[in-house]
Amino acid sequence: MARRVSLFVTCIVDQLFPQIGMAMAEVLERLGFAVAFPQAQTCCGQPAFNSGYRQEARQVARHFLEVFENCESIVVPSGSCTSMVVHHYAELFADEPRTRSRAVSLAARVHEFSSFLTEVAGVEDVGARFEDVVTFHDGCHALRELGIRSAPRRLLANVRGLELRELEPREECCGFGGTFSVKFGELSGAMARGKAEAIIQTGAKTVVSLDPSCLMQIQGALSRAGLSIRTLHLAEVLASR
Amino acid sequence: MTSRETILQRVRAGLGRSAGQTVPDPPAVRIQVAEVDKETKIASLLARVEALAGRAVRAATPAEACEIVREVLGKRSAVASNAPYLEECGVTGLPGVRCGITDREELRKACAAADVGITSADYALADTGTLVMLSSPHEARLISLLPPTHVAVIPASRILSGLDELFTILPEPAAVTSSMVLITGPSRTADIEQILVRGVHGPGEITIVVVG
Amino acid sequence: MSLEFDSKIHKTLADARLQQAIYTATGRFKDARLKVVAQDVLPEYQELRAQANALKKHTIDHLDHYLEQFQSQVEAHGGKVVFCQDAAAVADFVLTLAKERGARLIVKSKSMTTEEIDLNERLEHHGLEAVETDFGEYILQLARERPYHIVAPALHKTRYDVAEIFEQRLHIANETVIEKQAAIARAALREKFLAADIGISGANFLVADSGAVVIVENEGNARLATSAPRTHIAIAGIEKLIPRAQDLATFLKLLARSATGQPLSVYTSFLSGPRREGEIDGPDEFYVVLLDNGRTRLLENPARRQSLYCIRCGACLNACPVYRKIGGHSFPWVYSGPIGAILTPQFMGAAHEPGLPFASSLCGACAEVCPVKIDIPKVLLELRADAPHNRWESLAFRVFAWLMRHPRAYELAGRVAASLVSSEGVRWIRSAPGLLNFGPIRAWLAERDLPPPPAHTFRELWRRR
Numbered sequence: 001m002a003r004r005v006s007l008f009v010t011c012i013v014d015q016l017f018p019q020i021g022m023a024m025a026e027v028l029e030r031l032g033f034a035v036a037f038p039q040a041q042t043c044c045g046q047p048a049f050n051s052g053y054r055q056e057a058r059q060v061a062r063h064f065l066e067v068f069e070n071c072e073s074i075v076v077p078s079g080s081c082t083s084m085v086v087h088h089y090a091e092l093f094a095d096e097p098r099t100r101s102r103a104v105s106l107a108a109r110v111h112e113f114s115s116f117l118t119e120v121a122g123v124e125d126v127g128a129r130f131e132d133v134v135t136f137h138d139g140c141h142a143l144r145e146l147g148i149r150s151a152p153r154r155l156l157a158n159v160r161g162l163e164l165r166e167l168e169p170r171e172e173c174c175g176f177g178g179t180f181s182v183k184f185g186e187l188s189g190a191m192a193r194g195k196a197e198a199i200i201q202t203g204a205k206t207v208v209s210l211d212p213s214c215l216m217q218i219q220g221a222l223s224r225a226g227l228s229i230r231t232l233h234l235a236e237v238l239a240s241r
Numbered sequence: 242m243t244s245r246e247t248i249l250q251r252v253r254a255g256l257g258r259s260a261g262q263t264v265p266d267p268p269a270v271r272i273q274v275a276e277v278d279k280e281t282k283i284a285s286l287l288a289r290v291e292a293l294a295g296r297a298v299r300a301a302t303p304a305e306a307c308e309i310v311r312e313v314l315g316k317r318s319a320v321a322s323n324a325p326y327l328e329e330c331g332v333t334g335l336p337g338v339r340c341g342i343t344d345r346e347e348l349r350k351a352c353a354a355a356d357v358g359i360t361s362a363d364y365a366l367a368d369t370g371t372l373v374m375l376s377s378p379h380e381a382r383l384i385s386l387l388p389p390t391h392v393a394v395i396p397a398s399r400i401l402s403g404l405d406e407l408f409t410i411l412p413e414p415a416a417v418t419s420s421m422v423l424i425t426g427p428s429r430t431a432d433i434e435q436i437l438v439r440g441v442h443g444p445g446e447i448t449i450v451v452v453g
Numbered sequence: 454m455s456l457e458f459d460s461k462i463h464k465t466l467a468d469a470r471l472q473q474a475i476y477t478a479t480g481r482f483k484d485a486r487l488k489v490v491a492q493d494v495l496p497e498y499q500e501l502r503a504q505a506n507a508l509k510k511h512t513i514d515h516l517d518h519y520l521e522q523f524q525s526q527v528e529a530h531g532g533k534v535v536f537c538q539d540a541a542a543v544a545d546f547v548l549t550l551a552k553e554r555g556a557r558l559i560v561k562s563k564s565m566t567t568e569e570i571d572l573n574e575r576l577e578h579h580g581l582e583a584v585e586t587d588f589g590e591y592i593l594q595l596a597r598e599r600p601y602h603i604v605a606p607a608l609h610k611t612r613y614d615v616a617e618i619f620e621q622r623l624h625i626a627n628e629t630v631i632e633k634q635a636a637i638a639r640a641a642l643r644e645k646f647l648a649a650d651i652g653i654s655g656a657n658f659l660v661a662d663s664g665a666v667v668i669v670e671n672e673g674n675a676r677l678a679t680s681a682p683r684t685h686i687a688i689a690g691i692e693k694l695i696p697r698a699q700d701l702a703t704f705l706k707l708l709a710r711s712a713t714g715q716p717l718s719v720y721t722s723f724l725s726g727p728r729r730e731g732e733i734d735g736p737d738e739f740y741v742v743l744l745d746n747g748r749t750r751l752l753e754n755p756a757r758r759q760s761l762y763c764i765r766c767g768a769c770l771n772a773c774p775v776y777r778k779i780g781g782h783s784f785p786w787v788y789s790g791p792i793g794a795i796l797t798p799q800f801m802g803a804a805h806e807p808g809l810p811f812a813s814s815l816c817g818a819c820a821e822v823c824p825v826k827i828d829i830p831k832v833l834l835e836l837r838a839d840a841p842h843n844r845w846e847s848l849a850f851r852v853f854a855w856l857m858r859h860p861r862a863y864e865l866a867g868r869v870a871a872s873l874v875s876s877e878g879v880r881w882i883r884s885a886p887g888l889l890n891f892g893p894i895r896a897w898l899a900e901r902d903l904p905p906p907p908a909h910t911f912r913e914l915w916r917r918r
């Protein structure tokens with residue numbers, strides 16, 4: 001029987017980038033997984049947590065726990081939302097031992113998409129073809145909180161027709177940062193422009209990342225600058241043939 | 242209550258500790274002394290000092306060291322420390338070299354006027370190109386500090402592999418001196434536009450002569 | 454966020470020359486650090502960080518013990534320890550001592566702690582001359598500015614700025630060569646060193662088992678300030694303690710590498726007490742001022758206590774994408790960058806600059822480079838949780854949390870929001886500024902475009918499969 005995975009598509013993919021979720025489902029199905037989408041899912045609670053609203057974050061986190069508690073493996077198209085569940089839920093429920101242990105046991109089953117493919121499914125070549133010059137943006141939470149560096153690069157290396165050109169500087173924030181992007185809009189915008197300049201330097205036509213929110217930020221800056229460089233989630237690249 | 246008591250009490254209140262409560266041992270000291278042979282240490286020291294834009298030369302004998310110092314001095318005036326090793330090498334007898342000063346004021350004036358300060362050093366650290374100077378009746382602080390050029394003459398036997406060996410040999414520097422200074426290259430600043438300028442307060446030139 | 458904070462950020466972002474200067478300087482520090490902590494150059498780097506963190510944690514967790522040990526060791530070597538609760542107490546102590554010694558001139562070496570308590574201003578106010586002797590600090594003192602960076606105080610100044618300052622304050626015209634500017638400073642300060650009655654330094658470390666003050670520097674001014682005058686006063690925060698001299702084998706390997714990419718700084722002074730019998734030079738008197746100034750308050754919260762582990766290497770500033778854009782003077786207090794963002798609210802209170810803990814994308818670059826492994830983003834999150842919340846924002850997050858627990862309502866709200874950010878909605882918002890406060894969307898659109906909302910949400914597409 002096919003192994004079962006459940007998607008947590010995140011609220012931003014659900015609302016703004018459904019194609020990312022569809023692409024992720026397609027890749028997983030192609031690899032033989034039975035893909036489920038628990039309908040009651042919403043958000044991981046990170047927006048509230050990062051803005052200092054712990055009570056509200058806890059409420060949303062509790063909902064997440066209820067929705068996903070019985071799922072075997074949960075795959076997420078975002079390093080940032082994965083990290084919220086994996087790293088911060090335990091801290092959120094520090095004073096509620098029972099909920100905390102539920103959160104800890106769930107955390108072990110929540111996986112960011114690229115590392116699910118390479119570490120859990122053991123796949124590096126998904127049989128994709130994508131004729132383009134691309135560059136890869138490391139989302140900060142995937143990079144520093146989850147330590148994901150090589151998984152997306154190994155997956156991209158096996159995409160036929162794809163040429164990867166690394167950014168310089170390689171590991172710099174795009175300036176999104178959730179509510180930071182609007183509380184400090186001018187600063188966040190300046191950071192995004194810095195990222196856009198680094199992208200232009202690579203000569204790539206497409207920017208790939210693991211995080212839809214970084215992509216939204218980068219796309220917003222590229223488009224405002226009148227550039228036609230597109231942004232895609234890794235799943236979209238891997239889904240193409 | 243004195244400020245001392247107030248602060249200590251606040252510290253304890255913050256930490257939830259009481260006066261005199263016992264303290265567990267701190268994490269074990271992390272010291273790993275590398276086994277490095279003498280020639281490698283000398284080579285490393287010379288290379289490191291040169292990389293720092295200092296000058297490092299090796300002399301086979303004390304007499305040769307003395308000749309090197311003579312050459313470095315040229316016609317310049319110098320103050321030498323009271324380190325016995327300098328006398329052994331004959332450096333204190335070189336023309337233009339003042340030595341044997343034991344009075345603070347006299348030393349200060351001499352150092353402020355001299356072109357070169359000549360010292361030995363208690364140790365040198367091979368992996369960083371560092372001189373280790375302990376203040377004592379033999380070594381005053383200002384000789385390696387006030388004159389624009391510093392020349393240090395040390396026997397090769399005093400070269401240690403690095404910081405770990407230094408703190409193994411000298412676990413409590415305060416037991417032997419009121420001042421230990423580690424000197425790694427010439428004085429420098431890069432405060433403006435990150436342009437490197439040497440000799441901003443301390444010596445801008447440093448020469449280390451390793452003997453043996 | 455205060456208007457002042459906002460306008461300082463705006464001014465810095467708009468200054469192209471300054472942007473370039475900050476970015477280049479921090480970039481060089483960053484690269485220099487990376488080279489010397491690389492796996493093949495310093496394989497033990499991560500172990501050293503873990504050890505440094507464990508040592509700092511242990512010391513801070515038992516700080517009362519180490520303070521007492523330090524004091525008794527300093528006294529055993531003939532020095533004195535002075536506990537001061539705040540800035541005024543430090544100034545009082547220095548003024549009284551200066552008066553007793555008939556001192557008028559004080560030479561100072563770079564110390565963030567004395568910046569924190571505005572010591573120079575306080576001393577000058579009472580007729581004492583206190584001269585900064587670090588080259589960068591000297592320039593800033595002439596310009597009457599605060600340090601821009603905890604390691605490179607004059608990082609924002611060019612040679613032309615220095616020329617102007619020298620012209621105005623020293624009446625030396627047209628000197629734009631940096632070497633010559635340094636020579637001018639050297640000559641002016643040399644006189645001060647030789648004439649000064651008191652030398653004031655900071656401390657990078659206080660060594661409990663030795664009663665020693667450790668000072669790390671590149672210029673030699675700290676050595677001069679602590680060797681030439683008859684009296685040496687070291688002023689340090691109580692958190693600067695480490696247990697043993699041997700622990701320097703850990704900390705010294707990390708400090709200069711993290712700060713400037715040097716394996717060791719040019720001068721590391723380990724000073725324990727006044728000069729001893731037979732020593733030819735050095736101070737006759739040795740005082741260590743241990744400053745609280747709010748530090749004990751930080752001890753109360755175990756998660757935030759780690760803010761006191763900082764060894765002021767500046768690596769987090771160089772790594773921080775926010776510092777690299779807004780520079781040091783946008784920050785509301787002497788400590789800037791990530792460490793400033795966590796220290797300032799804890800020292801000065803959240804109201805000092807309510808926006809500060811939020812001025813971060815939480816990218817984590819600071820924690821990655823911190824040699825003592827302070828989890829700065831975690832502390833920022835804690836400070837955010839404690840920050841006074843705006844009424845409208847609180848309401849918004851309450852609504853958010855409710856919606857996220859009610860999937861059907863969430864779905865409906867999503868569709869309504871989508872129509873607002875649809876291309877017509879966006880055009881309307883952008884053309885009607887000030888009419889309605891669509892704060893977040895407007896702030897977003899001022900800098901960036903929004904993707905057009907999709908025709909269907911993911912869950913709609915999924916249901917149709």
Ligand code: SF4
Binds near residue numbers: 762764766770823827
């Ligand atoms: S917080 Fe860490 S990285 Fe930043 S200055 Fe302090 S020790 Fe250095």
